[in-house]
Amino acid sequence: MTSTTSQTALDRPIRAGGGTARVWRPVWAWLRLDLRRRWLSLLTLALLVTLATGVVMTATAGARRGASALDRILAVTSPATVAAAPNEPRFNWDAVRRLPGVEALGTFLLTGNFAIEGHPEVEVSSPAMDDEGMRTVERPAVLAGRLPDPARVDEAVVSPHFVETTGLSVGDTVTALLPTPAETDAAALNEEPISYSGPRQRLTIVGVVRSGWWLREPQDSPGGIAATFAFTEAYRENLVGATGDAAIVNAMVRLRDGAAGIPAFQQALDRVARHPVETLNVVADERSYRETTTFEAVGLAAFALAAYLAALVLVGQAVIRFVIGATADLDVLRTLGLSTRQATVAAAAGPVLASAAGVLAGAGAAVAASPLFPIGSAALVEPDPGVHTDLLVIVAVAGVTLLLVAVAATTTAFAASVRGVRPARPRGSAVARLAYRLGLPVPVQTGVRFALETGRAGAAVRPALVGAVVGVLGVLGSLTFQAGVADAVANPARFGQVFAVGSYVGFGGHDVAPADDLLRAAAADPDVLAVNDTRVDVATVERRPVTLFSLDPVAGHPPSIQVLSGRLPATPGEIVLAPGVASRTGVSVGDVLTVAGRDPAAGTPMRLTGLAFAPQDPHTTYDEGGWVSAGGYRALFTDRLFKFHEIRVEVRAGASASAVRDRLNAAVGADDAFILLLDDIPVDEQQRFRGIAVLPRLLGAFLGVLAVGAVGHALFVGVRRRRHEVAVLRALGTTRWQARAIVLTQAAVIAGVGLAAGVPVGVVLGRALWRAVAMSTPLIYAPPVAALALALVAPAVAVAAGLLSTVPARRAARLRVPDVLRAE
Known part of the structure; x- marks a missing residue:
């Protein structure tokens, strides 16, 4: 023990016996002593719990608030059902x-x-x-x-x-x-x-x-x-x-x-x-908007769940590590009569109290951050912005967290107390043995052993390694997923929108603009890759209305429409559908479908040759339409029948769509409103990703900070647990700088393990999650690459490890060797 006074204070009630107060007096005496000795470790644990529960409470409450925002505003605004536009x-x-x-x-x-x-x-x-x-x-x-x-x-x-x-x-x-x-x-x-x-x-x-x-x-x-x-x-x-x-x-x-x-x-x-009379179904528009807010809420809830699971791993490891260290110190009192129940409560009390303080601080942080929510589209319909206290979320997260901490702490303390003072045999490391065989300097060998050797003295090894791996994996996985989200937000082609410039030149079967002049001007522009003379009308496919677009490229340069499966239509008897239409119709590539134009009774057999997204239009979505060849369109409608006549222009990669638009407007003598940037017709799903684009970055930052705290806590505890071994080495001639090198090597090995395991798994996990989201959205999957994160992860981890090891290394170098050896 650290002092004779502390020893006497603890020893007196144990021998006195009798009475509930006397039974638990050693526990309170130990807790007061432990708070003085290890206040920094308990403060670090409390801060980890504050960060974890604060983020989870904030995100969960924000998700609930966002999911209900539209319904809450509709409940107080006497909403319209339909808009009539004669x-x-x-x-x-x-x-x-x-x-x-x-x-x-x-x-x-x-x-x-x-x-x-x-x-x-x-x-x-x-x-x-x-x-x-x-x-x-x-x-x-x-x-x-x-x-x-x-x-x-x-x-x-x-x-x-x-x-x-x-x-x-x-x-x-x-x-x-x-x-x-x-x-x-x-x-x-x-x-x-x-x-x-x-x-x-x-x-x-x-x-x-x-x-x-x-x-x-x-x-x-x-x-x-x-x-x-x-x-x-x-x-x-x-x-x-x-x-x-x-x-x-x-x-x-x-x-x-x-x-x-x-x-x-x-x-x-x-x-x-x-x-x-044309009408707009406001209820359907609200339903679509609700799908967007629900998507954002689900994304925020998934963020909260991922953050909580990671926090359970890292904070749980810190709790267990603290309890094992406290139980080892209590072994001396066990020989003086401290009961197993008393030892269990004494070892678990510190982490439980620190966690309770962290939960309270996290709840306060969640309330303070509530004006930032909801996010995305839900923020535009929130009827009651400002500070909001979601008691259900706060109580649930606080209760579950404290319960899990209490269970983990008490079960670990009980199991360790039952083992008593029997020393655990250290389990060696093959890497440490290799360092010995290679004749590396003693501080390096010792640092490798401290980082990888488990056992009673090495109780902090596994939590430190887990923290490093989870941190690197979580950060890189989150940023890889975020790269996919950013690509979807910035690239309409992922939703099949390859046309950047266009114009509506005809409505209701009548052209209202010089379509031929515009087609010639677009085809001659040096920055134009392809021009499609598009006619649009609604057909019936297997008795379901589907908006069809004619594939009629100008000058023989077909647009680069990416086919999800099969191929584009080439003959009048072929059709391509968007995957959403095919799924709801129950058809697959190769099937022969009955397609009717304006006359539903005059069905025409057409073979489904492929699946591809359709252009986004004011009256249809990218996953609801289909493509037919120019001959196929004429067979169904004739050239003179169309709902819209559109000119759609694909621009070369790197070219300015705005510049192309301006040149085409000038070529046909039209104002700036004639030729449009088709990006101005947003894809709803693309907008939804814009609403959650920040979440993966926040998750990565959260996991990184949590991992830094967990690894730093492990290094602090590890040096304290290994102080006897360091003191022996110092007594045998190890210098202060060599003692520092031991801790620095330990941190470097932990960082190396985190990089070796976390980088490949993080990339694979991030891509797998993005592929699942892409398939369910749907959109065209492209493997995301977080290039900047991959380039910076190694130096960032190295710098973090160096900074985290600074204080523990200084403590190892400043150990009072005689006091440590005498206490042990």
Whole structure:
């Protein structure tokens, strides 16, 4: 023991016996002594538990919050069921309001608008054409301030991104710039761009709001502002034009039966209009958005689970290591009458108390970090941002963690106490024996033995090696997976989107632009790799509607569409489907399918020659369409029948798609809105990966920090446990610098084992996880390579090992040899 006073304090109650207080007095005396002696090890353990539980609580609570964000905002915003877009002037909305299934209807002006002085980048919400919007339908959640008074001309609400972009918030004022009636009429007839030389109106921002659909803003939005119906009434001619003949008003509609009432409403709406009216299924849009938020929540939950499992391994090893060391020190008291139960509680008490403190600190950290969540798309619909305490998560994680720590500590202490003072035989290492045979310096041999030799004195060996391997494996695996995520986010080709530039030159069977001139200009551009003259329409494949695209390359240069299996269609009797369509239809490559064009009864047999993703379009997704040859399209629809006529351009690798777009616009004398960057039509799944792109990096950082703490703790404990051997070597002539070299060699060997085992396993694990995600998304799998991580992992581990070994090495060099040998 360290002192006669401490020995007497512990020895007296053991001999006294009798009474519960006296029975446990040695335990409290030992705990006070242990806290003084090993406070640094217990503090390190508490910090590890704080980091682990704080991260897990934060991520789990964030996942729960993100998964429920859309449902929570829909519960308070009176959401629309459908948006009706007849896109024709003077539409009879009063008749639509009277339809039996309509519960609420709010109209908005599609043409005519105003601008905000000094902030041309912000988006102005379509002016309200009645007082129903923000009241009976799509009533937004208020994040700050209040909703505007519909009767006030000078009040407005803004979105959260507006606050971020402009720095303005509740109580500030902006100036609305309106066009003249003539300017609105000219813009509605596409005669000239809108300008704002009309009246000016001061608007006071009274609230910051958002809703689940109408006032939802994209990630990169500069923010928006919405005025009142009173504002529209005050400046009606400025907004709708002198006569209002060109003004187009559409509507948001909430149905009593929800999504189930949409078919009946559509039929009734068509009867009112006397022609088919385009509608947007808001419920389906919300369902798609919910899939995105759920994907992000699952990713965050997976991050929490991976972090917790890694923490159990590393923190569990630290707990066991501490308990074994305490039990060994208690062996002396066992000979003086300390019972097995007392020894078990005494050895386990320190780690359990340190873990309890760590759990409390972790819970506080989770609450403090809660304003950062939810992440990704869920953050755009969160109705209650700010500090949030998820008691269920905190109690569950805290309870499970303390239970596991208590079980691990007590069972380890009991097992070690039952063994008593019998020394464990050290288990040698083949590497240490090889170092001896090679005649390496004694400090090197000793350091290798300390790093690899197990047994009672080497109790810290296995935890240190496990910590190093798990750290390298976890960091490299996480960053390899992150490389796959980053590639998917930045590369639309992974989702089959090989066309970077395009234009809609025809709608509803009629071309509205000089398609032939554009095709020639695109084919002659030096940065263009391929041009496809694409016609799009909806066919019926095995009685299921499927959007088909014609494969009709210009100048014989086919686009580089990657086929997942099989080949592209070459004859009129062949078809390629996206894998999602093939899976839902139950067909496979080689099957003969019945495909019908506009007439469902006129089915044509076509052979499925392959599976490939289709272009992402406003009305279909990349995994829902299919390809046919130009001859196949003519057989189904003829060239004059199409829903859309599109020109799609594939750009050479390294070329600027923006430059190609600008040259094509100039070549055909069109404005910048004619030729589009097709990246502006995002793939939903690609957006989902953008929402979780940061998680693998955070997991890697978390595992790295946790591993550094675990290995550092192991080195500290290892030097203390090996102090007798180091003291003997010092007594035999080992210098202080040689004592330091022992610990440095030990750290270097541990780092080497971590690299040798962690690098290959981490790369394989990261790629396997990314392949599983790619197959389930789906997307085209490409083996991810974390090049920077691979280049830096060895030097980073070497530097970390050197820094971690600095303090233990100094302690080994400064051992008081006589005191250590006398105490032992």
